[in-house]
Amino acid sequence: MKNIAPKLTPEQYEQNFAELHPPFTSNSAVAEANRCLYCFDSPCMKACPTHIDISTFIKKIATGNLKGSAKTILESNWVALTCAKACPVDVLCEGACVYNERGEQPIQIGRLQRYAIDWYFEQGMPTLFTPAPKNGKTIGVIGAGPAGLACAAELALMGYDVTIYEAKDKPGGLDTWGIAPYKMTQADSLNEVKLIERFGVKIKTGVRIGKNLSVAELEKRHDAVFLGLGLPSPTRMHIPGEDLPGVYDALEFIERVTTRNWKSVDVGNRVAVIGAGNTAIDAITEAKRLGAEQVMIIYRRSRNEMSAYDFEFELAKHDGVIFHFLTAPIRILGNSHVEALECTRMKLGEPDAKGRRALEPIPNSEFQLPVDMVIKSVGQKANESFLSEIPNLRIQNGQVWVDPETLQTSNPKYFAGGDCINVGKEVVHAAADGKKAAHGIDKCLFSKESVNKSGKHG
Amino acid sequence: MVDLSINCGGIKSPNPFWLASAPPTNSAYQVCKAFEAGWGGAVWKTIGEPVMNVVNRYGAIDYNGQKILGINNIELISDRPIEVNFKEIAETKKLWPDRAVIASLMVESTREVWNDIVKRTIDTGCDGIELNYGCPHGMSERGMGSAVGQVPEYCTMITEWVTEVSTIPVLVKLTPNVADIRFPGRAAKKGGAHGLSLINTINSIMGVDLDTLELKPSVDGKGGHGGYAGVAVKPIALNMVSQIAIDPEINLPISGIGGISTWRDALEFILLGATSVQVCTEVMHYGFRIIDDMLEGLINWMEEKGFRSINDIRGKSLASIADFGDLNLLYKTVAQIDESKCIQCNLCYIACEDGAHQCIDIIPHDGKNQPKVREPDCVGCMLCFLVCPVDDCISMVRKDDGTEAITWNELMKKLPQPLTWEALRQFQAKHGIEIH
Ligand SMILES: Cc1cc2nc3c(=O)[nH]c(=O)nc-3n(C[C@H](O)[C@H](O)[C@H](O)COP(=O)(O)OP(=O)(O)OC[C@H]3O[C@@H](n4cnc5c(N)ncnc54)[C@H](O)[C@@H]3O)c2cc1C
Ligand SMILES: Cc1cc2nc3c(=O)[nH]c(=O)nc-3n(C[C@H](O)[C@H](O)[C@H](O)COP(=O)(O)O)c2cc1C
Ligand code: SF4
Numbered sequence: 071m072k073n074i075a076p077k078l079t080p081e082q083y084e085q086n087f088a089e090l091h092p093p094f095t096s097n098s099a100v101a102e103a104n105r106c107l108y109c110f111d112s113p114c115m116k117a118c119p120t121h122i123d124i125s126t127f128i129k130k131i132a133t134g135n136l137k138g139s140a141k142t143i144l145e146s147n148w149v150a151l152t153c154a155k156a157c158p159v160d161v162l163c164e165g166a167c168v169y170n171e172r173g174e175q176p177i178q179i180g181r182l183q184r185y186a187i188d189w190y191f192e193q194g195m196p197t198l199f200t201p202a203p204k205n206g207k208t209i210g211v212i213g214a215g216p217a218g219l220a221c222a223a224e225l226a227l228m229g230y231d232v233t234i235y236e237a238k239d240k241p242g243g244l245d246t247w248g249i250a251p252y253k254m255t256q257a258d259s260l261n262e263v264k265l266i267e268r269f270g271v272k273i274k275t276g277v278r279i280g281k282n283l284s285v286a287e288l289e290k291r292h293d294a295v296f297l298g299l300g301l302p303s304p305t306r307m308h309i310p311g312e313d314l315p316g317v318y319d320a321l322e323f324i325e326r327v328t329t330r331n332w333k334s335v336d337v338g339n340r341v342a343v344i345g346a347g348n349t350a351i352d353a354i355t356e357a358k359r360l361g362a363e364q365v366m367i368i369y370r371r372s373r374n375e376m377s378a379y380d381f382e383f384e385l386a387k388h389d390g391v392i393f394h395f396l397t398a399p400i401r402i403l404g405n406s407h408v409e410a411l412e413c414t415r416m417k418l419g420e421p422d423a424k425g426r427r428a429l430e431p432i433p434n435s436e437f438q439l440p441v442d443m444v445i446k447s448v449g450q451k452a453n454e455s456f457l458s459e460i461p462n463l464r465i466q467n468g469q470v471w472v473d474p475e476t477l478q479t480s481n482p483k484y485f486a487g488g489d490c491i492n493v494g495k496e497v498v499h500a501a502a503d504g505k506k507a508a509h510g511i512d513k514c515l516f517s518k519e520s521v522n523k524s525g526k527h528g
Numbered sequence: 529m530v531d532l533s534i535n536c537g538g539i540k541s542p543n544p545f546w547l548a549s550a551p552p553t554n555s556a557y558q559v560c561k562a563f564e565a566g567w568g569g570a571v572w573k574t575i576g577e578p579v580m581n582v583v584n585r586y587g588a589i590d591y592n593g594q595k596i597l598g599i600n601n602i603e604l605i606s607d608r609p610i611e612v613n614f615k616e617i618a619e620t621k622k623l624w625p626d627r628a629v630i631a632s633l634m635v636e637s638t639r640e641v642w643n644d645i646v647k648r649t650i651d652t653g654c655d656g657i658e659l660n661y662g663c664p665h666g667m668s669e670r671g672m673g674s675a676v677g678q679v680p681e682y683c684t685m686i687t688e689w690v691t692e693v694s695t696i697p698v699l700v701k702l703t704p705n706v707a708d709i710r711f712p713g714r715a716a717k718k719g720g721a722h723g724l725s726l727i728n729t730i731n732s733i734m735g736v737d738l739d740t741l742e743l744k745p746s747v748d749g750k751g752g753h754g755g756y757a758g759v760a761v762k763p764i765a766l767n768m769v770s771q772i773a774i775d776p777e778i779n780l781p782i783s784g785i786g787g788i789s790t791w792r793d794a795l796e797f798i799l800l801g802a803t804s805v806q807v808c809t810e811v812m813h814y815g816f817r818i819i820d821d822m823l824e825g826l827i828n829w830m831e832e833k834g835f836r837s838i839n840d841i842r843g844k845s846l847a848s849i850a851d852f853g854d855l856n857l858l859y860k861t862v863a864q865i866d867e868s869k870c871i872q873c874n875l876c877y878i879a880c881e882d883g884a885h886q887c888i889d890i891i892p893h894d895g896k897n898q899p900k901v902r903e904p905d906c907v908g909c910m911l912c913f914l915v916c917p918v919d920d921c922i923s924m925v926r927k928d929d930g931t932e933a934i935t936w937n938e939l940m941k942k943l944p945q946p947l948t949w950e951a952l953r954q955f956q957a958k959h960g961i962e963i964h
Pocket of ligand 2: 600662758759
């Protein structure tokens with residue numbers, strides 16, 4: 071890459087990556103907790119994909135029963151710290167809080183959840199849950215992301231012997247390698263993993279299934295397998311110049327930022343991110359925080375179609391990001407490295423029968439944007455070549471097909487959850503899936519046996 | 529594992545949390561649902577004479593955006609017939625043998641009537657009886673409720689009418705609407721009570737509607753005093769419970785009631801001598817589900833502090849109750865403001881300046897107005913500490929070295945009597961105490 075942005079001082083990095091939502095003091099946590107109405111059958115709880123009993127955990131903060139509060143949270147969600155810090159609460163629990171109906175600030179549920187879990191971790195995680203006696207069954211989990219972790223935790227407490235196989239050298243999936251450092255740290259994610267390991271879950275890092283260990287071998291070892299693979303493969307754009315030095319995949323860039331070794335991450339002076347999803351916003355704001363001077367988002371469609379949330383859009387604007395809407399990249403220019411991005415203007419056509427508006431280039435509207443770095447953020451997809459190694463596994467629209475009740479795949483031995491079944495939602499959906507699949511596995515393994523075992527289970 | 533089970537005057541329950549006699553214990557439906565949720569016992573809504581309620585029975589006081597700091601009611605005893613209540617009590621007890629089911633009674637003040645209802649109560653199989661000498665409205669005008677509770681002789685007499693026929697434990701529920709709670713307490717003991725429940729509701733007028741100029745709540749334009757309950761009454765209840773607990777003449781198990789909304793409140797009652805605790809208003813506000821946090825919070829606290837049973841903690845704080853004359857006059861603290869935490873709201877300044885002893889100065893510093901305590905002038909009243917909105921910003925720091933202590937009672941034996949201002953000044957001067 072040419073024109074690398076000058077490195078910042080350690081203090082500048084710390085300041086730039088400071089937490090967006092700092093923790094509550096105990097006074098302010100109690101004051102906020104007391105503001106909660108303690109609604110019955112509360113809308114916030116329904117809005118949470120893991121259905122945390124929110125008003126109860128908040129009530130427990132108000133009474134000073136922090137241990138009980140942490141228990142109420144964790145019972146429903148095994149990655150509760152990540153969720154507290156990284157969930158898009160505006161569109162989930164806080165968006166449903168009844169205070170919105172009164173035109174008032176909703177309860178800061180995320181920050182309160184963090185307050186309780188921080189406390190619990192600071193206390194050294196006193197025992198809240200004890201695994202049931204071993205039931206003799208063993209489960210293999212592929213991927214130590216939130217889906218895999220949640221599934222493993224739940225199964226371990228039910229008495230299963232669980233091993234997680236994780237390709238990377240650290241567990242946590244995107245909680246560790248993806249979430250923006252101004253939301254949470256790798257240490258937060260790894261702490262959460264520690265809690266789950268306490269239930270007896272074994273995590274084998276550095277083991278990529280399909281490479282270091284075969285699918286056949288895995289099947290031999292375990293009674294059932296959970297796929298929490300995420301979406302490991304970046305989508306290619308298929309435009310000229312895509313492989314020039316200075317062009318990065320968003321995840322590859324973001325992963326390096328999460329290590330907090332900020333000085334070692336080069337960014338160009340002028341950075342363009344292609345795409346306008348959540349990941350694109352993270353990538354561009356992170357580039358800015360690393361010292362990039364000019365930061366821009368290139369997006370084919372308009373503001374209305376952008377999948378990033380309003381608060382992300384606001385954050386990016388606040389960081390000085392320039393949005394080029396209705397702009398499609400057609401080639402990346404440069405000799406030995408990125409020098410410019412050639413784009414064309416787009417327009418939205420008439421809505422079709424389904425109401426979708428077709429996108430078409432405006433003739434002769436090509437123009438060049440001089441840039442030093444291009445970050446591609448046009449989506450992740452499943453690793454289909456790996457998935458094809460699993461017999462009879464049905465893939466539909468690029469995602470693993472599952473029964474919505476049990477999360478069992480078309481191969482009865484396999485269950486799946488998280489990004490690989492929903493083409494990428496949020497951590498909290500993955501956490502909910504993992505838990506649901508654990509119960510699906512339990513139901514499947516024991517209802518089958520109930521014939522011989524006279525239905526002893528459950 | 530901690531053991532929460534209790535025995536309150538012969539009434540046993542798996543945990544100390546009982547529902548107080550009030551709307552949450554109107555029916556078997558409610559009490560069974562409460563037991564399902566985890567409540568250890570329930571005192572049935574008072575059963576007795578035929579009554580008819582009015583509507584708009586409750587009024588409440590809200591405080592700074594929080595609803596129901598206190599509630600007042602002009603509700604009467606159960607408006608369901610005696611037979612219906614007894615039938616449901618019997619059914620409930622059968623379904624929940626391990627929980628405490630207590631019948632609250634209030635009937636006409638004659639021996640025959642009391643003897644009769646007590647016998648019928650025992651037939652239900654319930655665990656105990658609570659005598660409602662408390663209702664401050666409606667029933668008292670008919671010679672029942674607080675009309676009994678306020679007259680120690682009646683208290684003894686009716687308690688005797690009950691205990692002479694009862695084969696199950698009898699608790700007497702005291703009204704707080706008396707000058708000294710110990711007198712009705714002693715009277716109940718004299719009548720043979722096995723335990724005391726307190727407090728019932730406090731005489732109150734909720735307020736006046738400034739548009740209609742009528743009382744709140746209004747029953748077709750009229751209103752009257754009612755019984756006050758809820759968080760607001762807790763300090764009053766705590767005092768009365770502790771007075772009963774330390775009275776050497778009484779020495780009976782106590783069921784503590786009044787403003788209990790959390791496990792913390794419950795603990796305070798237990799630490800001041802209660803064996804069981806009863807809850808009404810908080811359940812009326814939020815439902816039976818609050819028991820979850822109450823039990824869990826109590827258990828977590830006991831585990832953390834290393835207590836094993838309710839017996840271990842009951843009355844533990846009574847030892848720290850002392851008469852004013854026995855407090856150490858030489859114990860000295862002063863306020864200290866942690867400037868790194870101070871947000872310069874200056875509420876401490878104005879409180880001390882206008883409401884206390886003018887010993888906080890505002891010192892301009894770095895463009896901010898920093899309050900600072902003039903320590904030599906601080907009398908240690910604690911007002912600034914109480915008003916400060918920031919965690920751990922103001923602390924009361926001990927200044928005496930603990931080697932000397934003298935109480936007012938001791939001092940009065942030393943100084944010439946009758947006491948003169950001059951003699952007191954000399955004592956203060958000797959100990960560096962300056963009143964300005
Ligand atoms: C940049 C970025 C930022 C995000 N920010 C947020 C946010 O702020 N809030 C939010 O709620 N969500 C956010 N998300 C989404 C969220 O991270 C995902 O929805 C969630 O992590 C999905 O969990 P998962 O367990 O399905 O997959 P992942 O977290 O992707 O975990 C999958 C794991 O499987 C491992 N794996 C894959 N294949 C194999 C194999 N063959 N053998 C062994 N291991 C394998 C991977 O190494 C990985 O560790 C973000 C996503 C991205 C990309
Ligand atoms: C609406 C209402 C009705 C009540 N009815 C009775 C009753 O029938 N018998 C009785 O002994 N106490 C009655 N009480 C008093 C309660 O049992 C209790 O002593 C009092 O409310 C204090 O407790 P709290 O602060 O938890 O509400 C009633 C209280 C309320 C608020
Ligand atoms: S909806 Fe809002 S007020 Fe109601 S319980 Fe949830 S956070 Fe509290």
